[in-house]
Amino acid sequence: MGVSGETHDGDSESSQLLTTQPNKIPKDSFHLAYIIYFTLGAGYLCPWNAFITAVDYFTYLYPDVNVDRIFSVVYMLVGLVCLLVIVLYAHVSDAYIRINLGLALFVVALVVVPLMDLFYIKGQTGLYSGFYVTVGATALSGFGDALVQGGIVGSAGEMPERYMQATVAGTAASGVLVSFLRIFTKAVYSQDSEGLRKSANLYFAVSIVVMIICIIFYNLAPRLPVIKYYKDLKIQAVIEEKEEKGSLTGPVWRSTLWDIVGRVKWYGFGILLIYVVTLSIFPGYVTEDVHSETLKDWYPILLITGYNVFDLIGKSLTAVILFENSKVAIGGCVARLLFYPLFYGCLHGPEFFRTEIPVTVLTCLLGLTNGYLTSVLMILAPKVVPLQHAETAGIVIVLFLVVGLAAGSVVAWFWVI
Incomplete structure (x- = not known):
């Protein structure tokens, strides 16, 4: 269901191609294509979630370094540089190869850490050669993330709206999975070195299983008639463009790329602003600044779970009602700046605002x-360019998203509510 307040550029080129001969569009039998995109969306965030959720164990192993901040900087910096390169060469590289390579790198990065712990570290503190290997694995995951996330979002951009919605909802499902794993490990394992070690190994084991499922699903996807149909449409659009403009090389490609960036820049600005606001408040604020006498150390875990569950609800809502007015959506992104004074009130305002209920409600909102x-x-942006450039538009939007994540993380360092 769509609620539109304006005529969309995307209702032109790409949408026309997507709706040609609608009777011939194959059905997504058993919603398999939807499930595949949902799983891939969950999958590409699993490695990062494994590293960052196991940060308590890494902090215990390497007490003299700021583990979570080093992980964040390395992961995001590597991802950002790689995404820039991918955007520049998207027109001459194959998304299928990029995504498979990225998934393979994820598996390598995820396997290295528990194997090193099993055969070398064995729970001992201060073995900093292990830390350097772990940071290397984090960098490898950042590289894999750029390849996979850029490719999957780009690929979903070439399909109808519901497949981008599936991908985005999958990313939220990854956060919910990690939150429930965190609750499980805290409830079942002791919070000493051995318990932290078991928890960390569980996060990595679950992520490895998810990666293997993603590899199988992604390589099955091209065989599904509905995915094959839209791939064929793209090939047809690419051939038509080549006949009209010639080969997209050098100045022609740069001109095309700038046109794509120009069309999606406001969507990108909205995404960037969303993650600057979110990352500067969450998770730092809810894990460090608010406290509960009743819930004690369960409080931040439950707040993070509440955030992740409502993030999933928000990303699933677009399957039911999608406001296609981009100006209203971008205005909503600006309006989220109001969270700053509201969260400030939860620390320094009247006594009622400093209790669990207002903090929980605000975190869920x-x-x-x-x-x-x-x-x-994310759904609207790839639809404002011709179908053959939807993948590049998707990668550009991911680039804005990663810049927003990085900027939000930096703001969180320097800005204390």
Whole structure:
């Protein structure tokens, strides 16, 4: 269901191709294509979630370094540089190869850490050669993320809206999975060195299983008639463009790329703003700044779970109602700046605002708005360019998203509510 307040550029080129001969569009039998995109969306965030959720164990092993910040900087910096390169060469590289390579790198990065712990570290503290290997594995995951996330979002951009919605909802499902794993490990394992070690190995084991499922699903996807249909449409659009403009090389490609960036820049700005606001408040604020006498150390875990569940609800809502007015969506992104004074009030305002209920409600609202607005903008952006450039538009949007994540993380360092 769509609610439109304006005529969309995307209703032109790409949408016309997508709706040609609608009777011939194959059905997504058993919603298999939807399930594949949902699983891939969940999959490409699993490695990062494994590293960052096991940060308690890594902090215990390497007490003299700021583990979570080093992980964040390395992962995002590598991902950002790789995405820039991918954007520049998207027109001459094969998404199928990029995604498979990225998934393979994920598996390598995820296997290295538990194997090193099993055969070398064995729970001992201060073996900093192990830390350097772990940081290397984090960098490898950042490289894999750029290849996989750029490719999957780009690929979903070539399909109808529901497949981008599936991908984005999958990313939220990854956060929910990690939150429930965190609750499970805290409830079942002791919070000493051995318990932290078991928890970390569980996160990595689950992520490895998810990666293997993603590899199988992604390589099955091209055989599905509905995915093959839209791939053929893209090939047809590429051939037509080549006949009209010639080969997209050098100045022609740069001109085309700038046109794509120009068309999606406001969607990208909205995405960037969403993640600057979110990352500067979450998770730092909810894990470090608020406290509960009743819930004690369960409080931040439950707040993070609440955020992730509502993020998933927001990203799933676009399957039911999608506001196709991009100006309203981008306005909503700007309106989220109001979370700053609201969260400030939870620390320094009247006593009632400093209790669990207002903090929990605000955290869930932060997640809900993050999820819904992200999903809306990610769905709409690739539809404002011709079908043959939808993949590149998707990668450009991911680039804005990663810049937003990085900027939000930096703001969180320097800005204390």
